[in-house]
Amino acid sequence: MLEFQRVTFHYRHGTPIFLDFNWRVEKGDAWAVLGPSGCGKSTLLALAAGLLFPTQGQVLVEGQPLTRPRPHTGLIIQDYGLLPWATVRENAALGLRVRNFYGADGIHAPKDYVPRTDVTPWLERLGLLEVANQFPSQISGGQRQRTAIARTLALEPDLLLMDEPFSSLDAPTREGLQMLVMELWADQRLTLVLVTHAIEEAAMVGKRILVLGNPPNTQALVVDNPGAGEPNYRTTPEYQAICQFLREVLNRP
Ligand SMILES: Nc1ncnc2c1ncn2[C@@H]1O[C@H](COP(=O)(O)OP(=O)(O)OP(=O)(O)O)[C@@H](O)[C@H]1O
Numbered sequence: 510m511l512e513f514q515r516v517t518f519h520y521r522h523g524t525p526i527f528l529d530f531n532w533r534v535e536k537g538d539a540w541a542v543l544g545p546s547g548c549g550k551s552t553l554l555a556l557a558a559g560l561l562f563p564t565q566g567q568v569l570v571e572g573q574p575l576t577r578p579r580p581h582t583g584l585i586i587q588d589y590g591l592l593p594w595a596t597v598r599e600n601a602a603l604g605l606r607v608r609n610f611y612g613a614d615g616i617h618a619p620k621d622y623v624p625r626t627d628v629t630p631w632l633e634r635l636g637l638l639e640v641a642n643q644f645p646s647q648i649s650g651g652q653r654q655r656t657a658i659a660r661t662l663a664l665e666p667d668l669l670l671m672d673e674p675f676s677s678l679d680a681p682t683r684e685g686l687q688m689l690v691m692e693l694w695a696d697q698r699l700t701l702v703l704v705t706h707a708i709e710e711a712a713m714v715g716k717r718i719l720v721l722g723n724p725p726n727t728q729a730l731v732v733d734n735p736g737a738g739e740p741n742y743r744t745t746p747e748y749q750a751i752c753q754f755l756r757e758v759l760n761r762p
Contacts, residue, residue, distance in 0.1 A: 511569070516532075518563050535700075545722075577616070580618050580664070584670045585669070587672060593644065597632070597637055597641050601660045601663060602660070604663060631659040635655040636655065640652055662697065667698075688713075709752060713742065716735055718755070720732060
């Protein structure tokens with residue numbers, strides 16, 4: 510689904526963040542990308558989204574080199590990106606309105622796109638119907654993030670990229686949304702890549718966990734975590750062991 514082939518990337522005048530870096534995400538995988546601040550997690554996601562391009566090497570999605578953002582990739586970032594003057598329903602429908610405006614051009618929308626406007630099923634699925642006519646300032650952080658998720662899922666992505674989506678939320682809300690994302694991942698047959706600096710979040714959401722270190726990243730560590738997303742996984746010895754292992758890895762000099 511997504512492949513980094515010998516990717517080298519550096520910002521202008523900077524040292525490389527990635528150097529000859531390879532990574533392969535299969536269709537339907539759920540990955541968490543974990544690492545300390547400044548290791549290159551957001552950069553990796555921007556490369557996967559077609560917002561940045563490798564200095565050398567290439568990023569492929571479905572076997573095609575990425576030359577621009579693709580309409581089937583959804584991106585969710587930390588601060589929700591909601592319009593303050595639009596209601597929850599209007600915010601959730603924003604992506605569809607933009608897509609309908611451009612039509613089925615293969616750039617902003619898939620070539621076979623049929624215009625849609627009704628986001629009610631998504632509002633219902635994400636528990637937002639009762640706040641659909643409220644504005645972002647009138648709802649909680651968790652509801653705002655669910656609105657951003659509704660807006661993205663309404664576009665029916667096959668690849669969902671999330672950059673620290675829950676880091677500003679309190680622990681119970683965060684844990685609820687982690688479970689929701691894993692339910693949606695299973696229901697919608699998504700390929701998921703979630704970037705986080707939180708070990709517990711990586712262990713809860715990543716069936717595979719990519720651990721980045723201080724740049725340049727050449728060969729990143731991959732940790733298998735097949736229990737991620739199971740309803741009671743957080744209470745199991747396997748979860749505790751993965752968290753402990755990741756803690757040790759991140760504390761290595
Ligand atoms: N536009 C830019 N120009 C120059 N350097 C940048 C730019 N964006 C990021 N960097 C640098 O690249 C490195 C990787 O940044 P990135 O944001 O990808 O890391 P991160 O792991 O997501 O960090 P955090 O967890 O703090 O968000 C950092 O040293 C950062 O300062």
